[in-house]
Amino acid sequence: MEQEFRNNDAVLDIMDKPNFLQGLGLSFQHLFTMFGATVLVPIIVGIDPSVALMSSGIGTLVYLFTTGAKIPAYLGSSFAFIPAMKLLMSNPEAGYGAVAQGAFTTGLIYILVSLVIKKIGSDWIGRVLPPIVVGPVVMVIGLGLASNAAQNAMMDNGNYSIKYIAVALLTLVLTIIFNMFLKGFLGLIPILLGIVSGYIISLGFGIVDIQAIEAAQWFSLPDIHIPFLQYRPVFHWNAVLMMAPIAFVTMTEHVGHISVLNKLTKRNFFENPGLDRTLLGDGLAQITAGLVGGPPVTSYGENIGVLAITRIHSVFVLGGAAALAIILSFVGKVSAVILSIPGPVIAGISFILFGVIASSGMKIIIDNKIDFDQKRNLIIASVILVIGIGGLVLKAGTFELEGMALATLFGIILNFVLPQKAASEA
Template sequence: MKEPTYDIHERPPLHRWLIFSFQHLFAMVGATVLVPYLTGLDPAVALVTSGIGTLTYILITKGQIPAYLGSSFAFIQPISAAIANVGIDAAMLGAFLAGLVYGIVSLFILSFGTEWLLKLLPPIVVGPVIMVIGLGLAPTAVSNAMNVNGEYSLLHFSVAAVTLLICIIAAMYFKGIFGLVPVLFGMVGGYLYAVAMGIVDFSPVAEAAWFSVPQFSIPFVTYTPTWQWGIAIAMVPVAVVTFAEHTGHQLVLSKVTGRNTLKKPGLHRSIAGDGIAVMISSLLGGPPNTTYGENIGVLAITRVFSVYVIGGAAVIAILFGFSAKVSALISSIPPAVMGGASILLFGIIASSGLRMLIDNRIDFNENRNLVISSVILVIGVGGAMIRIEGFELSGMALATITGIVLNLVLPGRVSAGSMALNQQQSDDDSAA
């Protein structure tokens, strides 16, 4: 294996340290600010909670896993629905509970190992659910790409098309570090085209102060939380899916760094760190966090594994979050730019679920596999729901639970020892 440029506990010289940290910041920033943009949360808060979450994760994993945590795409639908129907307080409560589930799972892994998790989340369940995440978000991407205030706009659709085209070109033809951030290139290119078309208003950017406090939503400070069973049931099952993503990222990291992070510091610490980061984010009004495949790609290309570099990116993200100028610039991005980038991003999420099924050689000649995947896809994409006296279980949450139950009760289930969680990147909170 090729020797690392800087190993996990090595600290580069300051000038290189800053350059390497900015690389990681650029790799995650496009997707991280897209999530709050789509859900109605504050992008500045997302940057701050992303940085705090990453620093917390490094601390809990004893500085042994160089992973960056950004906004999770898996939670877009439930958070958007919660904010629209009940309010941000309920959405943050649901996110906090999802993070708490991470903590409970980490304790189970510490006590009983990982075999029970493999039984609960085989690829035949996780793959279709990941596809549901991407396909369920598709209408949002298309609407942002072509509509303005509910009305079709050819001009805005052209902005989305240019953004998507640049994303595709960057993903297909750019090499090295540049090939890892096609979404960033697409959003910058689409934004410049939108400026040329005269649909970007720079006045808020000019008026904004350089430094300001983001619009944090803190329980018992800015609002009084109220319990919502429906929100809890909608949000918690999403964490079940992100466990598989997280484990896959750890397997990839282990190969990249040459260290078995599932054993040292352990998958239980890694999941606990992710869960606590999610809970901290929810207490500040930010979207749930997850490990980012883009940043793992940066590690693989540069061979710079230093946690100091990851920590530096986290600190820069926090500083950017406290700049009203940066926040205003992000807010000036037209929905069409976000829509164009989202078409590729959400498609990649759906495709990564399909890739999981292919990589694990799921045989669809077996009726069992066909039934489980079919039911998950139609329930999740179709928006099926169970509603009883104010209690509601719908969409991805219902599809996930249904898939788990079918996998457990239908005959022919493969033994846990022969199952493997997918090692490939599944971008449900991450980007291209």
């Protein structure tokens, strides 16, 4: 499949294919980057991390296939569903089956919305999400994750740790050095080198669980749970009612990530392959994750950060990372090694990745020459940033809207209701 346009600012553009060894290193870089967050979700809610690793790989391949391999994105476990999944997994009568059915439902909602968009078009996106809304929302995507990175860098099982801070900062500094001063192939994998270096430093500080690696089997089957196929099928309507509304929350995140990718790759994915196709791919990926018993998946800001830093946008690299995730879900030893990567190492990397995402939002504002002397623009951006980063939550029964999704909603409303000029400016 040929691309009519090539982004010359990219080291490897979307359809550029690296050689095998180069691609292997680049794919591992994406794998390690998403790994911490992807397995953290199942660990929190009580799902087998290997299943989450498998579902993220399969889901990513489904997404790439559905979008015609036009969008370089990696899909991993979604944090938005944690409260609902944790509650379902704590109920002995619900468990895996309920979570899987919930994931299946959210995927169906994505598909239904994609069909509506295919029918009426997506021209409305520019009116609903203009640069004054998208820019601050993208900043919220990065900055909203900043506290997670800081906590991982400081806290060891709830206790402040100077060791953790040292590991996080050393990982950060080394990654910056690798990114700025290395050339050739090594200059393309600063994130991977940073993670490996941080891991070695962590070994020196004694914060890596070696026993878990020694105890792990070389080959182990993920704990797969397929819904609807029990001897006595049970439909968990509570799971459907709890998780279905969250689909609309993650859709706003989906649009935000596509906006960032548009900027990075100098393309308009809302037009080609179209928002209907990207939502369809996301929905099918969520259904696939549910069918193997994994948590719902969504596009990952961390991996978008890797794309921005390395300027390597090849879908072959992302596809390679997905294939590696599936393979490693069956290799107990390797999974144990990756699972043993300490939180402060991921935190040190995240300081850069999350910041790059936030900076991309700032770049959208600058490139579109948004005038902040206009009160309208100042108010919209201010409300989005504070609500999104502050983590304001709106609850109504089992429905919950928080953070970036709520900030996006406020931004859209303000964009429609505020006049172009305030009375004092007229």
